[in-house]
Amino acid sequence: MEVWTLTVIVFGLLVFLLCLGVPIAFALCGIATAGIYVLWGPKGLYLMFNTAYGESTNFLLLAIPLFVFMANMLKFSGMGDQLYEVVYRWMGRLPGGLAIGTVIICALFAAMAGISSVATISMGLIALPSMMKRNYDKNLAIGSIAAGGALGILIPPSIIMILYGAVAEVSIGKLFIGGIIPGILLCLIFIVYIFFRTLINKDLAPPVQERYSFMEKLIVLRGVLLPILLVFLVLGVIYGGVCTPTEASAVGAFGAILCALVYGKLTWENLKTALWDTMKLNAMVFWIIIGALAFSHFLAYADIQDLIQETILSLKVSPWLILISMQMVFFILGMFLDPAGIIMLTTPIFVPIVTALGFDPLWFGILFVINMEMAYVTPPFGFNLFILKGVVPPSISMTDIYRSILPFVVLQAICLVLVMIFPEIAMWLPSKMITR
Numbered sequence: 001m002e003v004w005t006l007t008v009i010v011f012g013l014l015v016f017l018l019c020l021g022v023p024i025a026f027a028l029c030g031i032a033t034a035g036i037y038v039l040w041g042p043k044g045l046y047l048m049f050n051t052a053y054g055e056s057t058n059f060l061l062l063a064i065p066l067f068v069f070m071a072n073m074l075k076f077s078g079m080g081d082q083l084y085e086v087v088y089r090w091m092g093r094l095p096g097g098l099a100i101g102t103v104i105i106c107a108l109f110a111a112m113a114g115i116s117s118v119a120t121i122s123m124g125l126i127a128l129p130s131m132m133k134r135n136y137d138k139n140l141a142i143g144s145i146a147a148g149g150a151l152g153i154l155i156p157p158s159i160i161m162i163l164y165g166a167v168a169e170v171s172i173g174k175l176f177i178g179g180i181i182p183g184i185l186l187c188l189i190f191i192v193y194i195f196f197r198t199l200i201n202k203d204l205a206p207p208v209q210e211r212y213s214f215m216e217k218l219i220v221l222r223g224v225l226l227p228i229l230l231v232f233l234v235l236g237v238i239y240g241g242v243c244t245p246t247e248a249s250a251v252g253a254f255g256a257i258l259c260a261l262v263y264g265k266l267t268w269e270n271l272k273t274a275l276w277d278t279m280k281l282n283a284m285v286f287w288i289i290i291g292a293l294a295f296s297h298f299l300a301y302a303d304i305q306d307l308i309q310e311t312i313l314s315l316k317v318s319p320w321l322i323l324i325s326m327q328m329v330f331f332i333l334g335m336f337l338d339p340a341g342i343i344m345l346t347t348p349i350f351v352p353i354v355t356a357l358g359f360d361p362l363w364f365g366i367l368f369v370i371n372m373e374m375a376y377v378t379p380p381f382g383f384n385l386f387i388l389k390g391v392v393p394p395s396i397s398m399t400d401i402y403r404s405i406l407p408f409v410v411l412q413a414i415c416l417v418l419v420m421i422f423p424e425i426a427m428w429l430p431s432k433m434i435t436r
Contacts, residue, residue, distance in 0.1 A: 024341040029291035032298040051294045060166045065282040066249035071113035072274035073256035078263040080122035082223030092208030096198030099144040102127040106148030107187045110155035111231040120149030124391035137204040139404035146384045147408035150376040155183035167347040172245040174430040186415040230255045292344025319357040334375025366426040370416045377405045
């Protein structure tokens with residue numbers, strides 16, 4: 001069979017299965033299994049076992065369940081209430097102060113958790129009722145929570161970065177550190193947008209009427225000590241070359257347990273729920289990894305991967321046009337697929353092309369993660385949008401959530417363009433790292 005014919009059949013079948021609603025892990029695994037059996041017979045199926053065993057015992061990927069457990073423990077720690085009280089007292093009287101503070105809290109959770117759901121759920125339950133009670137514009141309040149929560153995959157530690165680094169063979173530690181400045185930049189873009197929009201139209205975010213003395217404000221600052229300490233502990237040991245990201249994930253998981261203990265939330269029920277949620281999410285991620293890697297191995301052995309790469313590299317166009325086209329592909333895929341699946345599906349094909357074009361795969365990884373931030377909040381299947389729908393009042397419809405996020409998607413695109421034009425935004429800090 002001609003390689004082009006096989007390529008059309010394989011990707012046509014993949015699209016068909018995804019349209020039927022088959023989970024991406026099983027769609028990829030099923031196509032890989034069928035393709036390997038047809039091309040190489042029953043003996044070729046040994047490849048599936050090797051893939052599953054090899055990835056399940058990959059030391060780099062051990063960081064995933066540990067960071068997920070860290071996030072789940074933080075969800076029960078009560079830290080969100082403490083942080084929001086700080087925001088309420090210090091920023092409530094500023095234009096859009098509660099929305100700005102919500103974005104800042106989401107950034108802090110991002111620097112502790114590694115996934116977006118923790119900040120989205122916490123602020124959806126804590127910040128949204130508070131803002132709605134004070135007559136904040138519904139779209140501004142919802143959008144700030146959904147977009148702020150998405151910072152969890154850009155500001156390190158990040159599960160998405162771990163997956164990309166493992167597949168692209170890029171230093172996960174450098175990816176983590178490379179995400180710091182772009183993450184802060186995107187956070188600042190959100191803050192500036194909210195501040196000036198509410199400054200121009202004060203009815204969108206009326207200031208809080210309660211007044212607090214300086215001493216009352218000072219006392220509540222103790223609520224930020226543990227989060228900041230945990231952030232510096234996890235990222236500091238990576239940046240200083242003391243720990244690998246996998247070792248740092250164990251430090252973070254232990255730190256999250258201590259935080260829950262300090263806040264009096266370390267109960268057997270919370271611990272059991274955190275472990276159970278960690279197991280479920282970890283199982284889902286690893287099934288995606290196993291299915292996608294089996295699929296990419298099949299593409300490589302069937303020469304489909306080489307055909308796609310040679311076709312793209314033979315195009316007589318600017319390398320920047322190819323790079324921009326890849327970002328558009330990521331954006332479209334992000335509307336329908338899970339970012340973990342997108343990584344496993346596209347990275348084995350795109351990263352060799354990016355390297356051949358002279359671009360740094362580390363920088364490309366940061367661009368990818370920023371793009372996946374948009375995927376988390378882009379209709380129709382943005383992950384954060386559905387998480388938020390699960391915690392908002394029934395009066396807020398899915399249409400309201402879709403409408404609220406549109407300006408923030410534009411702001412994320414602006415950040416993506418800035419990092420593309422000025423690679424130093426992502427590359428400067430990693431160049432100063434002490435590596436282990």
